[in-house]
Amino acid sequence: MPAFPYESLPTPPQPSPRPWLALFGMYFRKQIRRKSVIILLLIANIPTVVGAVFLYLIGQGKLHGGPFSEVIPTIELGLARPFVDSFVLSAAILAAVVGPAALAGERRAGATHFHIIRPMSAWEFLFGHWLVVAVILLFTTLVPLTMLFLFARLVISPELLAALPWIGLLRIMAFSFLVSGFMSLIVISLSAAGNSRRGVTMLWLLLYFGTDIIGSIARGTGLGGKFARCISVPENLDQISSLVLENQLRHSDCGYGAVVVLGFLLLLSVLGLIRGARHIADV
Amino acid sequence: MLLEAHSLSFSYGNTPALSDLTVSLPNGATGLLGPNGAGKTTFVRIIMGLLRIPKGKLRVHGREVATESKALKAVIGLVPEGEILVPDITAVQYTAYAGRISGLSSTEAMDRAHMVLHYVGLGGDRYRKIDGYSKGMRQRLKLAQALVHDPKLLILDEPTDGMDPKARDEMLDLLKELGNDHGKDLLLCTHLLDDVRRVCRRVLVLSQGRKMGLVDIEMQGKDTDLYAVTMRGPIPPFIDFLESHGFKVDVDTDGEGQIALSRGAADQFIQHAVSQSVQIRRLVPLRESLEEVFTRLVSKDT
Numbered sequence: 001m002p003a004f005p006y007e008s009l010p011t012p013p014q015p016s017p018r019p020w021l022a023l024f025g026m027y028f029r030k031q032i033r034r035k036s037v038i039i040l041l042l043i044a045n046i047p048t049v050v051g052a053v054f055l056y057l058i059g060q061g062k063l064h065g066g067p068f069s070e071v072i073p074t075i076e077l078g079l080a081r082p083f084v085d086s087f088v089l090s091a092a093i094l095a096a097v098v099g100p101a102a103l104a105g106e107r108r109a110g111a112t113h114f115h116i117i118r119p120m121s122a123w124e125f126l127f128g129h130w131l132v133v134a135v136i137l138l139f140t141t142l143v144p145l146t147m148l149f150l151f152a153r154l155v156i157s158p159e160l161l162a163a164l165p166w167i168g169l170l171r172i173m174a175f176s177f178l179v180s181g182f183m184s185l186i187v188i189s190l191s192a193a194g195n196s197r198r199g200v201t202m203l204w205l206l207l208y209f210g211t212d213i214i215g216s217i218a219r220g221t222g223l224g225g226k227f228a229r230c231i232s233v234p235e236n237l238d239q240i241s242s243l244v245l246e247n248q249l250r251h252s253d254c255g256y257g258a259v260v261v262l263g264f265l266l267l268l269s270v271l272g273l274i275r276g277a278r279h280i281a282d283v
Numbered sequence: 284m285l286l287e288a289h290s291l292s293f294s295y296g297n298t299p300a301l302s303d304l305t306v307s308l309p310n311g312a313t314g315l316l317g318p319n320g321a322g323k324t325t326f327v328r329i330i331m332g333l334l335r336i337p338k339g340k341l342r343v344h345g346r347e348v349a350t351e352s353k354a355l356k357a358v359i360g361l362v363p364e365g366e367i368l369v370p371d372i373t374a375v376q377y378t379a380y381a382g383r384i385s386g387l388s389s390t391e392a393m394d395r396a397h398m399v400l401h402y403v404g405l406g407g408d409r410y411r412k413i414d415g416y417s418k419g420m421r422q423r424l425k426l427a428q429a430l431v432h433d434p435k436l437l438i439l440d441e442p443t444d445g446m447d448p449k450a451r452d453e454m455l456d457l458l459k460e461l462g463n464d465h466g467k468d469l470l471l472c473t474h475l476l477d478d479v480r481r482v483c484r485r486v487l488v489l490s491q492g493r494k495m496g497l498v499d500i501e502m503q504g505k506d507t508d509l510y511a512v513t514m515r516g517p518i519p520p521f522i523d524f525l526e527s528h529g530f531k532v533d534v535d536t537d538g539e540g541q542i543a544l545s546r547g548a549a550d551q552f553i554q555h556a557v558s559q560s561v562q563i564r565r566l567v568p569l570r571e572s573l574e575e576v577f578t579r580l581v582s583k584d585t
Contacts (some may be wrong), residue, residue: 005398005402006398006399006400006402006430006461006465008433008465008466009395009432009433012357012433012435013358013385013386013387013432013433014354014357014386015353015354015356015357015385015386016384016385016386017382021383022383023384024379025383025534026369026372026376026383030371030372036502081364106369106370109368110365110366110367110368110369111365111367111368111369111370113363113365113366113367114367114368114369114381114428115335115384117333117356117361117363117367118332118356118381118384118385119353119354119357119384119386120384121353152554154318156525182405208423246399262409275306281333
């Protein structure tokens with residue numbers, strides 16, 4: 001070994017009150033540098049550009065008719081529904097890429113053990129990872145929606161400004177935090193409770209898209225009556241997004257049942273997290 | 284005092300892992316020896332606060348493990364047996380990150396990461412991704428992450444596992460230096476008695492979750508009353524003389540053998556030899572090897 005000096009610290013270190021911040025910094029950098037994440041973020045934000053162009057054209061009075069002509073008058077926030085839907089869909093796909101890699105992918109390398117032998121509890125470890133996924137998902141919800149909102153306020157004519165009150169920005173924030181927080185909580189709980197990265201990805205995709213397919217089939221065949229829509233996680237998110245963004249339910253079928261279904265999913269996620277925390281502590 | 288355990292017990296379901304363990308370890312380097320299932324790993328996990336203590340008390344550096352586990356983790360460095368890597372980052376990022384979680388500022392963590400990586404011999408490879416490290420390099424890296432926050436206590440679980448003889452020598456020298464020159468307390472769990480002999484001052488032997496003995500390596504053999512002896516002169520009558528005076532002697536007619544001498548009896552024995560015209564050519568205490576101590580203590584349990 002080289003004779004390099006080993007120096008002692010003048011005072012012994014004190015455990016950080018927020019060790020999850022260090023975890024967040026490290027893993028956020030790691031995730032955001034992944035090629036798959038960069039590509040997905042770029043693709044996810046294509047609608048932002050398209051939306052901005054349309055908003056500009058509408059604002060200049062150069063676009064009449066067509067699917068985007070109703071953008072501002074029909075939605076209080078001036079954000080066309082197709083854009084919102086595409087951002088939520090991007091968030092779901094991004095969650096499938098980012099979430100499982102956070103925990104299940106690192107467990108084999110012993111990264112969990114690395115954290116637990118330091119002044120960090122299993123819950124702080126999970127919280128740090130949840131925060132990483134949630135913040136990345138905000139790049140496909142909060143960031144583009146806010147940009148579109150601000151851009152709309154810049155370009156639209158003064159008489160249409162009334163349709164874009166500043167309260168809309170608060171609604172956007174509430175909606176974005178809700179969707180990102182919800183999705184990241186589910187993928188992190190799956191990742192904490194599961195062992196295989198691929199398995200966790202499959203489970204999330206099944207939960208998100210699988211329930212949508214089952215819901216569509218149920219609606220098509222008439223099974224489940226008006227509650228058939230409640231099976232689909234995307235439909236329920238859609239319902240919630242309408243409630244938050246537009247202050248009205250999008251469908252009358254399931255009504256506030258969406259809140260119950262998503263609440264139940266959140267409860268399952270918490271149970272998954274408890275199992276995961278025990279699993280992590282038992283390294 | 285490094286560690287004080289009082290009536291410490293722990294079970295996995297109905298299987299006891301530690302049974303009524305009471306031990307006090309002074310500061311310095313201590314080896315933790317025991318056969319598989321002796322409770323070594325459980326003991327380490329309890330020290331690290333990874334397992335809750337259902338019965339008994341444990342204090343490390345005067346702090347209760349049950350209530351001050353987080354503060355203790357900040358002053359303990361653990362080199363576990365298994366992998367503890369964070370994939371896709373370089374050694375310097377990894378070590379600095381370990382320091383950050385342990386409570387160092389980012390600048391301090393990065394400075395110390397460079398320093399300890401040099402210290403463990405990974406200075407030249409510190410910008411390489413750790414995924415490509417060899418087993419030996421990973422062992423050194425594990426030591427670096429355990430040292431970065433300057434812990435008072437280093438717990439090492441099989442630290443030389445998978446290392447070639449040269450690297451193993453270097454690692455053991457380093458551990459010895461950390462204990463002797465840098466005042467670190469070491470707790471070395473290993474199956475390799477030679478590692479313990481080279482690094483530690485004492486050994487705690489566990490078997491089936493119980494303390495079988497705490498052996499001071501430096502003092503080991505000094506209390507024994509068994510001596511190897513070589514004598515010249517009228518051996519048979521001298522043996523009879525010694526036996527008549529209560530000495531236990533096992534010496535052949537050539538004057539080679541062993542003699543049991545209680546403390547202070549050596550002078551008396553030499554005076555007897557002089558009075559009987561017998562030359563004492565050699566009289567050395569017989570030391571029990573660490574292997575023999577370990578085998579004796581563990582077999583005591585079975």
